[in-house]
Amino acid sequence: MATREKTLKIGLLTSGGDAPGMNAAIQAITLAAAHHKLTCYGFHHGYNGLINQDYCILAPDNVTNIIHQGGTILKSARCPEMMTQTGIKQAVSCLIKENIDALIVIGGDGSFNGMLAMQDHWQGKLIGLPGTIDNDLDGTDFTIGFSTAINTAINAIDKIRDTADAFDRVFVVELMGRHSGHIAFNVGVACAAEQIISFENFDPLAQESKLAKIIADIEQQKQNKAHSYLILLAENLWPGGAHALGEALKQQGNIDVGICVLGHIQRGGSPVAKDRILATKLGVAAIEAILLEKSGIMIGECESKITHTPLTKAIQHQKIVNDDLINVYDSTASHMS
Numbered sequence: 001m002a003t004r005e006k007t008l009k010i011g012l013l014t015s016g017g018d019a020p021g022m023n024a025a026i027q028a029i030t031l032a033a034a035h036h037k038l039t040c041y042g043f044h045h046g047y048n049g050l051i052n053q054d055y056c057i058l059a060p061d062n063v064t065n066i067i068h069q070g071g072t073i074l075k076s077a078r079c080p081e082m083m084t085q086t087g088i089k090q091a092v093s094c095l096i097k098e099n100i101d102a103l104i105v106i107g108g109d110g111s112f113n114g115m116l117a118m119q120d121h122w123q124g125k126l127i128g129l130p131g132t133i134d135n136d137l138d139g140t141d142f143t144i145g146f147s148t149a150i151n152t153a154i155n156a157i158d159k160i161r162d163t164a165d166a167f168d169r170v171f172v173v174e175l176m177g178r179h180s181g182h183i184a185f186n187v188g189v190a191c192a193a194e195q196i197i198s199f200e201n202f203d204p205l206a207q208e209s210k211l212a213k214i215i216a217d218i219e220q221q222k223q224n225k226a227h228s229y230l231i232l233l234a235e236n237l238w239p240g241g242a243h244a245l246g247e248a249l250k251q252q253g254n255i256d257v258g259i260c261v262l263g264h265i266q267r268g269g270s271p272v273a274k275d276r277i278l279a280t281k282l283g284v285a286a287i288e289a290i291l292l293e294k295s296g297i298m299i300g301e302c303e304s305k306i307t308h309t310p311l312t313k314a315i316q317h318q319k320i321v322n323d324d325l326i327n328v329y330d331s332t333a334s335h336m337s
């Protein structure tokens with residue numbers, strides 16, 4: 001690496017849906033920046049921090065005792081102003097005014113689009129870190145937060161299974177994931193759900209026939225003296241969501257159905273080991289990439305190796321749910337598909 005004449009200034013922000021492990025990444029970036037004698041600016045509330053010039057200097061003392069905390073000490077936000085040319089220019093003018101050399105954004109595909117929008121107006125380096133519970137970014141096997149989210153959902157659904165079993169009851173549980181089934185399929189297989197209804201295996205146009213099959217399956221299981229019956233439903237898929245599906249099962253199948261929308265519980269909590277370690281590795285790799293003068297990339301990890309993926313590729317939604325996982329579900333769940 002070439003000797004630097006001036007101290008580089010790094011900007012850092014967390015944007016979009018928060019994800020457990022974001023704090024671990026903030027800690028790693030701050031410590032690695034200090035190690036390389038870079039100055040680290042932490043911008044608050046996602047892109048609002050740039051637009052409003054709302055920031056703090058991040059030094060090692062500011063990031064002690066945060067690796068185990070969910071959420072993000074920098075706060076996150078969805079920032080509508082950033083979707084306008086005026087907002088983008090305001091964000092860029094803050095980076096120019098503060099003489100920032102490189103910006104690291106921890107977030108999902110929307111946040112990466114924000115970086116791409118700034119690229120035409122700013123000469124500094126732009127580095128993305130995959131931070132979303134949805135695991136819907138290409139160029140990394142896992143995103144920061146995904147492992148914790150599925151563990152949280154599994155723990156919650158194990159409890160639902162207990163009460164469902166006690167009453168021989170059917171439950172519909174709605175999971176997050178926005179438009180991808182990584183959460184639904186991983187959690188569904190880990191909980192041995194009788195039904196997983198996700199983007200990968202359900203066409204909303206086939207709603208009526210799916211409903212008839214589920215009702216028939218529940219009837220058959222009853223005859224076989226089966227106990228509880230869990231239907232895991234990906235959000236934004238079934239028209240009207242878990243409540244509408246539960247109501248349809250009651251009306252058309254005369255079935256006693258419990259409904260649980262897990263919601264934001266999946267985004268919170270202390271990150272599991274896998275997310276802490278991933279976030280720490282990616283945070284250090286982000287600083288190393290800046291020192292190598294890389295830009296316009298997301299740092300990820302594939303098969304245990306650090307990867308650099310162009311931001312434009314990271315957001316293409318090509319990372320489908322693993323076929324083996326879908327096959328495992330098809331071969332083990334007792335459902336009639």
Ligand SMILES: Nc1ncnc2c1ncn2[C@@H]1O[C@H](COP(=O)(O)OP(=O)(O)O)[C@@H](O)[C@H]1O
Nearest residue numbers: 016017078079082107108109110111113114117
């Ligand atoms: N096309 C875009 N241009 C500029 N900024 C964007 C764009 N899309 C999203 N952003 C910024 O990124 C933020 C987070 O995006 P969002 O899609 O909500 O979450 P995530 O980054 O987790 O996918 C948005 O609130 C907005 O500030």
Ligand SMILES: O=P(O)(O)OC[C@H]1O[C@](O)(COP(=O)(O)O)[C@@H](O)[C@@H]1O
Nearest residue numbers: 016017108132133134176177178267
């Ligand atoms: O908290 P909000 O704004 O309602 O967003 C909910 C969405 O955020 C997520 O939890 C995370 O998505 P992003 O990481 O893309 O922001 C999705 O699973 C969910 O659809």
